[in-house]
Amino acid sequence: MKKIVNISILSLTTLFLHQCSDERFDILPNSQDAPSTIFTTEANYRLVLDGAYDAFKSPTYYNGDTGSSIILGDVLADNLILNTQGRQSNKSAYEWSYNPQTGAVTALYSSAYFVISRANTILDNLNKVPYTDYMKNIEAEAKAIRAIAHFDLVRAYAKIPTQSSDASSSLGIAYVTTFDPNIKPSRDATVSITYDKIIADLQDALAKINTSNETNGRLNKTSVLGFLSRVYLYKGDYDKVIEFGEQCISAYPSVGRNANFVNIWRDATDDGELFTILNSNLNKDNVNVGVAYNQNVSGILSEYNVNYDLFTKYLDSDVRTSAYVLRADSDSTPFNHVVKHRTRIGSSVGQVVDIKFLRSAEVYLNVAEAYMKASAPNPVRALQLLNILRAERYGTTASPYVPGTETGTDLLNAIYYERRLELAFENDRFWTIKRLGQSVVRSDFGSAADGGGGDAPTGALKTLPAGNFRFVLPIPQDAINLNPNLIQNSGY
Template identity: 70%
Template sequence: MKNIFKTLALASVFFVAYSCDEERFDVQPNHLDSPESIFNNEKNYRLVVDGAYDAFKSPTYYSGDTGSSIILGDILADNLIINPQGRGTNRSAYEWSYTQQDGSVTSLYASAYFVISRANIVLDNLNKVPYTDYMKNIEAEAKAIRAIAHFDLARAYAKIPTQSADAPNSLGIAYVTTFDPAAKPSRDATVSITYDKIIADLQDALSKINPDNGGVGRLNKTSVLGYLSKVYLYKGDYAKSIEYGELAIAAASSVGAIENFVNTWRDASDDGELFTILNANTAQDNVSIGVAYNQNSGGIRSESNVSYDLFTSYTPAPATPVMTDIRKTAYVLTANFGSIPYNNVIKYRTRSGSTVAGVVDIKMLRMADVYLTVAESYMKSSTPNQVRALQLLNTLRTQRYTNYVPGPETGTSLLNAVYYERRLELAFENDRFWTLKRLGLPVVRSNFGSGATGGGTDVPTGATKTLSATSHRFVLPIPQDAINLNPNIVQNPGY
């Protein structure tokens, strides 16, 4: 019976297809195979690993209208406001009204473990061919994929180590390291144990992975360094975050040049990208990220709009010479739906040269994130290095603002400037809610409505205005159907 499950899982890997230009990798469909017959040469391991990358596009990891990671970290926080003319998708996330029975907040739990299962199929079968350098790299990619998916689960379904004094010893997640459909794993005893396992997978991957695996669509040494820096930031180990982040910066320093930045979000440039889920060719892959943000329906009909306080933050204070923020052009389009103008998120609307909505690559990790991570870690380390933190921050700001004059901040003002740029830079990239959570801060939404100038009668009030930093809703409920299937999984407090 177990082999039947493995055969079906492998079939799901092979009935996917990438078709990209020569700088992108290809996954071709294959016949239904069992582990015994498919894992007989190195080339087939590559196909299965690429299928694990592809699983990041499964609903609702980075695809689908409701609860996708494409919107989750922003709709839960203060970057978005529900549009009253939309269909009401993601409302339970926006209202923080989700329960363990409510599957509409997100299906990340099942989707992330689906990615993990594909990675584990590879890792379980490494002994079927000689352990060459090629296979070491295959193992490294699979372990890094597994770590990234577990990291996303840990952010959502457990506390973050820096969130509160009790967080490191609070309940972790189930860290799954083998493919066994009949297994019923328990959650790690503590969050610290979970983060140690994530780091162990990434460290092992770092020791074996190639410097380059064929472009941003596959993990490599630099992207693993970037992830290690990020995970160590979440753990609160700032010295390690700096160590690995600086190594990543030394290997690939570009934060994305200002002249390329808009094209990055139209898939016409990879500048500044470290790890990207490729969405390939619209004729053969055509996986839409969904209409979580908006759809084309007599104009742009947005489900959620950019909050007005964030929108105005992209316009710097008056300066001479005048500065403009390229991110405003790349991320936001002010346009009418009916007779009402709204500020719409266009980060994932379409790729350059295509009219197919939502078929775009997903930027999982960019160098700008690493710069901000290392700058924050320098400010929080036992011996703060304000000079280097400011240098990193100014490098980023120089590539986002025209006519930028390097900032002179120090101390608390410098740290706050790092936080400020993180919100602007990583808006609509599944970051904001988790950043507030790891900092132990509440969500406090603005006093504006959804209109382009902040007007409207839909101003957040009451239960949609503020989420206390101590609220149990910063940790999402584990879906009840997952608990029904595995009674060893303990529900999070408050649900």
């Protein structure tokens, strides 16, 4: 598998995390490069852009064991249960007890703006070399990266347009389009404005980006189409979900074949991957993305285990059962462990795998749902897309899947059901519940492999009612201290 060059020489970008005016940060060490010297060749733009991709692995966007985006959307919802034998990391997220001072919930806020700052540094300096087709593609990738990181921010730190009737007119986030350590941006007046900016960046990227780039660790036209289907789904523009999602499916129809599916999660195949953050097994790039779920300690010790209610939904005939879950003992007690991000084939290094940021299976589910909600619904096509996915999860050559025949509400619920199973442990569940304006309702089961144990969620840990202010995460207080123009979210 091809790997992106890890950028350490461009350490000037570490300054991007410091949003303050202290003049100490205006001086670069002699050993580091400034934009005036680094942006002199097309190849150097590529190096800096690869550094922007690498920033997705910074703590704790997709790195680290507390607050990583690889677990955040599941620990906040009903797919996981806290294992009290573990270190109980990020317990405040599981208990919905976070506040602006609780940095442990997630560092997504600073990490996403770190990614954005690297992308903006490239975009700010495009005029340093001739604007060739090569540079047009560089610009497109940088704009797509900027849009993706802003989307992750607005999904977490603002309401989702489909969440409630007042969501679109509620406060957005600060959409930052230039690198300036002294900038103190205000939040967009509405969520709709933020979504429009994300879409504008993705649309511009779509028009300029290469149909294919030289590695699946870089964005291309197909992956941008897939991201547009995601953003439009959250915006509630279902006709646009169909328009761009169908183009994505046409360009990349595989949802990940049944025979390949386990190996997708062991990094032995890229089948079904549209955008992947590469994570090589080198000393400088050994990012433990899976440690948020478990560690290899006398076997396997998990921070969180699969909620038994979800576990029972994975049938023996479902290839995802073995790809996602391992039943094993911890301190003589059997648990259902998440192994989706545990290790790659041929490696002895645990919790180090590539990050599957966007898969074609999600696009199929996005479009199927959109066909049920579009201005001109097409349930026949919705069912067809759902059955294509189910055939590769439940069917084999020896025992083919018998296509489902659901209609109406049953079909829409089947799409939701399959989304939960397919995208479990990929930072989707909480945001889907929020997007649909639903409540988080956890099961009565404990953490043991059979659902037993005395640690079943009760009381305040049982349900997060629809519309509760905690569906919108608090802006970190240290960000507000540095930038008084930021307004804290309601309830905090």
